[in-house]
Amino acid sequence: MNTTNVTVESVNLILQKLQELQVTYNQNKALILTEDDLKCQLFRLIYDLFPRNSETFNPEITGCSVHSEIKFFDELGKLTLRPDLIVIDPGNISIFHSTEYTMKRSGPEYNQLSSKNFTIAGGAILIELKFCRNRSGINQTDIIDYQSDIDKMQRLKSIIESNSYEQEKVYGIFAAFNKTNNGEAIFEDFKSRNSDKEDLHIFYGSGNVDFSTNSRRPYDFIDEEL
Numbered sequence: 001m002n003t004t005n006v007t008v009e010s011v012n013l014i015l016q017k018l019q020e021l022q023v024t025y026n027q028n029k030a031l032i033l034t035e036d037d038l039k040c041q042l043f044r045l046i047y048d049l050f051p052r053n054s055e056t057f058n059p060e061i062t063g064c065s066v067h068s069e070i071k072f073f074d075e076l077g078k079l080t081l082r083p084d085l086i087v088i089d090p091g092n093i094s095i096f097h098s099t100e101y102t103m104k105r106s107g108p109e110y111n112q113l114s115s116k117n118f119t120i121a122g123g124a125i126l127i128e129l130k131f132c133r134n135r136s137g138i139n140q141t142d143i144i145d146y147q148s149d150i151d152k153m154q155r156l157k158s159i160i161e162s163n164s165y166e167q168e169k170v171y172g173i174f175a176a177f178n179k180t181n182n183g184e185a186i187f188e189d190f191k192s193r194n195s196d197k198e199d200l201h202i203f204y205g206s207g208n209v210d211f212s213t214n215s216r217r218p219y220d221f222i223d224e225e226l
Contacts, residue, residue, distance in 0.1 A: 005050050005065050005089045006123035011171045014087070014125065015201060017045040018175050022205035025177065029207045035131040038177055039084050042129065043068060050087055057094035057121070065090055071116060072156055079116065081156050085127040092122035123160065123168035126153045130176040135211050137182025143190045150174055150194055150202075157199065175203040180211070 021041055025031050032038050043066060050065035065087050071079040092099065098111035099121040113119060128149040132138050153172035160170045176187060184206065191202045 005087055006125055006169055006171065008171070010050070010087060011125060011173065011201060013049050014046055014127070014173055015203060017042065017049070018173075018203045018205065021045060022177070025205060025207050029179075029209050032131060032177060032179075032207070034133070035129060038129050038131045039068065042127070042175070043085060046085075046087070051090055054090040056090050057092065057099055057119075058096055061095060063090040063093050070120065073114075073159070074155070075159060081152055081159075083126040083153065083156070084129045087125040087127070088120055089122055092120055094119045094121075122164075123170050124156075125171045125173065126156060127173045127175070128153060130174075132176065132178045132180075132183070135180055135182070135209075137180045137184075138176070138178055138187050139183060140186065142183070143186060146174065146176060146190060147194075150197070150200070153200065154197060170199065172197075172200040173203065174200070175205065177205040177207070179207050179209050181206045181208050 032041060047064070047066050052064035053062050054064070055061075056063045067086050067088070068084065069082055070086050072081040072083075074080045094110075094113075095118045096110075097113055098119050100111050102109055102111055130142070130146055130149070132142060150172070153170075153174070157170040157172065160168060178184070178187070184204070187204050191204070194200065194202060
């Protein structure tokens with residue numbers, strides 16, 4: 001299997017695009033309105049960084065590296081783990097059958113597809129995204145949600161790497177974008193508490209929106225005494 005896309009260099013390319021998105025968001029503060037907006041914007045920026053129209057596990061079928069909302073099996077074999085975005089090697093995708101096979105009397109035979117109706121083998125870059133739209137900024141309740149995403153990526157890393165006998169690598173990127181810059185200190189504490197996680201990168205971006213500079217009044221009236 002080809003694993004050239006799942007590297008530290010690829011992770012750094014994505015982090016560069018996150019920084020680019022941060023700059024663009026500062027210049028266009030209504031660019032990101034929802035978490036789905038954030039996901040679409042990053043997908044747009046990283047899609048062309050990696051192979052597309054490339055051969056999959058079945059050479060007659062082509063595919064791409066960047067995908068969204070792909071479910072993975074958990075420790076109990078259930079499809080409960082779903083990162084926002086993943087980067088994989090197209091050569092590790094099969095839409096016809098499993099990439100694993102069973103030895104039979106007639107010779108090796110590929111296993112059937114799972115209920116997903118496709119199979120992804122090999123390593124991956126997992127990307128989780130959060131967007132805080134509240135003017136009060138990031139709070140401790142948000143951090144609980146953020147930590148859940150980190151834990152999910154760590155579980156997936158353990159499952160995939162263990163199943164490949166440590167022959168495949170899994171990298172994680174967690175990125176939170178904050179409409180304001182309120183709660184940055186809370187986020188930095190969260191980042192520090194996860195600094196010991198192997199192959200995990202945490203990114204913070206802010207639109208630096210200042211609500212105190214904007215009036216809700218449609219017109220500025222000047223009261224004049226008659």
